[in-house]
Amino acid sequence: MLDSDSVRKIQESKQIVQKISESFSHNTEDIIDLMQKNSDPVLLAAVMFKLAQEREQANKELHKIYEKFDEIMLELKTRTSPQAALEISADGRRFQTLPEQDQKIITIIEQKGPTSTQEIRAALGYARLNSASQRLNGLFKQGLLKKVQSGKKVLYFTP
Numbered sequence: 125m126l127d128s129d130s131v132r133k134i135q136e137s138k139q140i141v142q143k144i145s146e147s148f149s150h151n152t153e154d155i156i157d158l159m160q161k162n163s164d165p166v167l168l169a170a171v172m173f174k175l176a177q178e179r180e181q182a183n184k185e186l187h188k189i190y191e192k193f194d195e196i197m198l199e200l201k202t203r204t205s206p207q208a209a210l211e212i213s214a215d216g217r218r219f220q221t222l223p224e225q226d227q228k229i230i231t232i233i234e235q236k237g238p239t240s241t242q243e244i245r246a247a248l249g250y251a252r253l254n255s256a257s258q259r260l261n262g263l264f265k266q267g268l269l270k271k272v273q274s275g276k277k278v279l280y281f282t283p
Contacts, residue, residue: 222268229259230268230282238272238279 162168222230225248232247233239245256260280263269269280 226259226263226268229256229263233269233280234282238281240277240279244280 228248229244232244236243241253241257241260244250244260245253248256250256260269260271264271264280267283270283271278271280273279
């Protein structure tokens with residue numbers, strides 16, 4: 125058992141810790157109780173060793189989380205759009221390379237002028253109107269096409 129001076133010092137230390145941080149004090153109460161009940165240095169060393177092991181494991185887990193976070197952030201920053209890739213030509217100007225279907229759509233619109241979704245669907249042989257509509261809207265969002273709506277009919281044309 126601990127003598128009265130040791131108990132008093134522990135109580136004073138506990139009060140100081142409570143003033144500094146309530147949550148730390150709450151988390152260390154069981155350790156202080158253990159110290160008061162048993163002053164065996166071997167037991168205290170075993171408890172400290174176990175605490176160090178748990179802390180090391182927690183640090184390893186945090187390191188794994190940080191690495192995963194860094195990988196995700198790098199992927200998000202370096203991801204290129206699947207629709208169009210921005211490339212730089214030999215003379216330093218930028219241009220976009222488009223998928224073959226998108227290039228065909230732009231060629232058709234340049235040749236025919238303002239074109240509807242139905243006309244693009246028929247020209248490219250799409251089974252449904254939705255496929256043509258998605259491609260046309262994607263090109264519009266990229267700024268490669270302009271669109272005008274007249275009633276229910278939407279016409280796409282090159283800028």
